[in-house]
Amino acid sequence: xxxxxxxxxxxxxxxxIGMVHVLPLPGTPLxxxxxxxxxxxxxYETEIYVxxxxxSILVENMHDVPYVQPKNFxxxxxxxxxxICTEIKKIAVNMPLGxxxxxxxxxxxxxxxxxxxxxxxxxxxxxxxxxxxxxxTDANAxxxxxxxxxxxxxxxxxxxxxxxxHSSHAVTSDVSLEETARAAEFFLSDGIILTxxxxxxxxxxxxxxxxxxxxxxxxxxxxxITKSNYKSYxxxxxxxxxxxxxxxxxxxxxxxxxxxxxxxxxIKQE
Numbered sequence: 001x002x003x004x005x006x007x008x009x010x011x012x013x014x015x016x017i018g019m020v021h022v023l024p025l026p027g028t029p030l031x032x033x034x035x036x037x038x039x040x041x042x043x044y045e046t047e048i049y050v051x052x053x054x055x056s057i058l059v060e061n062m063h064d065v066p067y068v069q070p071k072n073f074x075x076x077x078x079x080x081x082x083x084i085c086t087e088i089k090k091i092a093v094n095m096p097l098g099x100x101x102x103x104x105x106x107x108x109x110x111x112x113x114x115x116x117x118x119x120x121x122x123x124x125x126x127x128x129x130x131x132x133x134x135x136x137t138d139a140n141a142x143x144x145x146x147x148x149x150x151x152x153x154x155x156x157x158x159x160x161x162x163x164x165x166h167s168s169h170a171v172t173s174d175v176s177l178e179e180t181a182r183a184a185e186f187f188l189s190d191g192i193i194l195t196x197x198x199x200x201x202x203x204x205x206x207x208x209x210x211x212x213x214x215x216x217x218x219x220x221x222x223x224x225i226t227k228s229n230y231k232s233y234x235x236x237x238x239x240x241x242x243x244x245x246x247x248x249x250x251x252x253x254x255x256x257x258x259x260x261x262x263x264x265x266x267i268k269q270e
Contacts, residue, residue: 004157004190005218005237008056008096008119013270014234015055017098018260019242020045021062021251022084026076028064035080042084045255046091052260056096058122058240059085063252067103069137077101078108085116098122098159104137106144114153122193122240126160127183128175141187157190159220177207178214191218191237205232227263234270
């Protein structure tokens with residue numbers, strides 16, 4: 001299990017995963033009533049990433065604020081994410097693709113990935129429960145992997161946040177980062193994601209070193225990577241980059257193609 005990520009990414013350096021933050025989906029407070037606009041924007045951003053030779057794309061419904069937990073999801077979320085991801089797959093044909101459904105929609109993400117021929121998902125709450133801004137997130141590794149088996153989606157990899165951003169971990173304050181990572185490894189995660197405290201906040205370089213020393217799983221940096229700091233994180237197997245690739249470094253702005261091009265040109269020299 002520890003080497004499954006290498007089947008997706010052939011780069012010897014840290015792989016770069018660019019975020020497509022799809023516009024607000026139907027049924028959410030900020031939805032503007034135009035599904036075609038949502039699809040077109042996601043496809044346009046995909047084209048920019050492909051043009052600038054990004055290694056992978058992760059699709060996420062981050063504009064669906066305020067987030068709800070899976071028990072409150074409606075069918076239109078999975079339907080629209082599947083439609084969007086299917087269109088993205090047509091553009092990024094030979095690229096590893098992933099999806100995350102907020103908040104904690106791990107089963108839903110697996111279903112979307114299976115329907116859209118995607119390669120991986122980003123999962124929240126895999127091991128050890130925590131309190132996020134949308135409420136209590138319970139550990140779900142057992143049910144999630146059983147669902148993956150049930151739908152025949154074993155080829156879809158599951159990258160899992162640990163001690164994730166935008167969350168309180170007081171309930172597990174006596175469980176260290178390393179112990180959490182080892183639990184994710186024992187529960188068959190395909191890779192662990194290390195973040196800072198919030199979107200765009202840098203992860204700890206020291207924590208990255210500790211994880212690389214204590215688990216065999218791939219370690220992915222999930223927030224705060226920029227052109228000016230990425231060299232401090234080259235021990236990581238991959239970077240998920242959202243905010244830095246947007247105009248002004250703000251996650252809900254449009255993509256900045258110049259920044260993407262400069263970042264990819266720089267990291268390819270490593």
